[in-house]
Amino acid sequence: MQVRAADSDPGADAEGRPGIESWVQAFERQISLRLPSGDDVVPAYPAVAAKIQELVAQRADLAEIARAVGADSALAADVLRCANSAMYRRAQPAETLTQAVTHVGAHQVLRLALASGLAARALASGPLAPLRRRYWIDALAGAAVCQELAQLRRLPSSHAFLLGLLHDFGKIVVLRAIESSWRDAGARPAVQVDALDQLAERHHVAIGAALARSWKFPDLIQEVIAVHHSDGVASFGPFPELVATSDRVVDHLGRLPAVTAEDLGDLPGLKSDEERASLARLLPTIPEFVASFEKESPAASHEEVTVPCSPGPKVEPQSISIPAKVTLRKRLIDCVAIAIHPDALVVTGTEEIPEHQLVRVTLLHPPQPLEMWCLTRRVESRDDGWIRVELHPFALDRACQKRWVELAAPR
Numbered sequence: 001m002q003v004r005a006a007d008s009d010p011g012a013d014a015e016g017r018p019g020i021e022s023w024v025q026a027f028e029r030q031i032s033l034r035l036p037s038g039d040d041v042v043p044a045y046p047a048v049a050a051k052i053q054e055l056v057a058q059r060a061d062l063a064e065i066a067r068a069v070g071a072d073s074a075l076a077a078d079v080l081r082c083a084n085s086a087m088y089r090r091a092q093p094a095e096t097l098t099q100a101v102t103h104v105g106a107h108q109v110l111r112l113a114l115a116s117g118l119a120a121r122a123l124a125s126g127p128l129a130p131l132r133r134r135y136w137i138d139a140l141a142g143a144a145v146c147q148e149l150a151q152l153r154r155l156p157s158s159h160a161f162l163l164g165l166l167h168d169f170g171k172i173v174v175l176r177a178i179e180s181s182w183r184d185a186g187a188r189p190a191v192q193v194d195a196l197d198q199l200a201e202r203h204h205v206a207i208g209a210a211l212a213r214s215w216k217f218p219d220l221i222q223e224v225i226a227v228h229h230s231d232g233v234a235s236f237g238p239f240p241e242l243v244a245t246s247d248r249v250v251d252h253l254g255r256l257p258a259v260t261a262e263d264l265g266d267l268p269g270l271k272s273d274e275e276r277a278s279l280a281r282l283l284p285t286i287p288e289f290v291a292s293f294e295k296e297s298p299a300a301s302h303e304e305v306t307v308p309c310s311p312g313p314k315v316e317p318q319s320i321s322i323p324a325k326v327t328l329r330k331r332l333i334d335c336v337a338i339a340i341h342p343d344a345l346v347v348t349g350t351e352e353i354p355e356h357q358l359v360r361v362t363l364l365h366p367p368q369p370l371e372m373w374c375l376t377r378r379v380e381s382r383d384d385g386w387i388r389v390e391l392h393p394f395a396l397d398r399a400c401q402k403r404w405v406e407l408a409a410p411r
Contacts, residue, residue: 027199031177045117048075055068066100070097074120078116081292083103119293124176130355135169138250141290143162144285144286144289145249147160153238171201172200174199174207211225248267257342258393258395258396258398264280304354304355315339315341323364324364327361341408346388347388355376357376365407372393
């Protein structure tokens with residue numbers, strides 16, 4: 001989708017690139033014109049998910065579904081990793097696709113196939129990859145939370161998973177359209193990331209609804225995606241409230257190193273201690289679930305736009321030096337921890353780590369190493385050639401949380 005600003009742009013920068021206002025207006029006109037047809041905006045339904053959907057509708061046996069999964073190497077890897085993640089793990093690990101499909105069930109394989117297809121779009125290399133990664137992590141976490149609450153409330157879990165996954169997926173589609181416009185124009189306008197975030201926020205509902213229509217999802221899913229930010233949605237049944245509640249839980253997940261049942265105590269939308277306790281057990285399994293969809297060998301992108309950090313001052317270094325290892329997919333990166341605060345870990349090293357990336361961190365601190373999941377926040381290159389990375393501990397389980405609190409306690 002090519003976006004051209006007006007020939008005479010008083011807001012252009014010194015290099016003649018269009019200013020923020022003219023570029024945003026041109027982009028919004030183009031996306032509004034193209035949205036009804038879906039041309040260049042709404043992605044196609046993943047082909048492998050369509051095949052599995054057909055097999056599930058025909059009540060095919062699990063071996064046949066496993067063969068369909070195996071025909072797509074990326075999906076096969078995702079399903080195996082998901083089946084062996086903490087969210088689905090059983091006593092015996094799944095060593096074959098048939099075992100993996102048996103572990104999670106045919107209907108869940110269909111949902112995972114859709115998520116796997118969308119992951120390729122969400123995690124593709126590009127200048128807005130950090131923003132897309134942030135939205136994608138929230139989408140997968142929302143899908144897991146919605147599904148868990150739906151099961152407790154005896155609602156259709158398939159609808160809940162899709163709503164959690166897709167209700168904000170339009171943001172990722174908007175960002176991909178922006179990247180496409182930059183590529184077609186051969187230049188990036190003088191536009192700030194905050195403005196791009198706001199663009200995604202303004203248009204994601206319309207695009208999400210168009211996507212649900214294009215993919216012929218059930219009417220209920222189409223309707224809830226279209227109204228999930230509206231007032232007075234009670235007439236649409238329990239699902240809008242379910243989505244809103246999951247968004248609040250995911251927000252907690254992004255702000256707190258660990259989310260306990262006590263942390264969820266006053267959260268609007270949760271209806272019982274059973275729901276709070278169930279979510280407290282679920283949330284520490286989400287990082288491994290999210291990581292299941294990561295590409296093992298991502299394409300390099302050296303032009304990623306820096307994403308504004310969450311509010312708060314820059315974490316200052318302390319007089320500590322703790323060896324640390326960061327696992328980015330299958331790559332092990334040696335670092336040194338120079339600061340530990342209640343909600344942040346600062347490390348330095350010589351290898352770059354992408355922003356808004358979920359990573360596994362090992363702090364080599366006696367008496368035994370602490371292993372935990374973290375989200376990268378601030379990444380800065382220093383004059384001495386070292387790279388400084390702020391990490392946010394993410395969805396710690398009780399054991400990790402206890403150890404983290406001990407390490408982060410003032411000395």
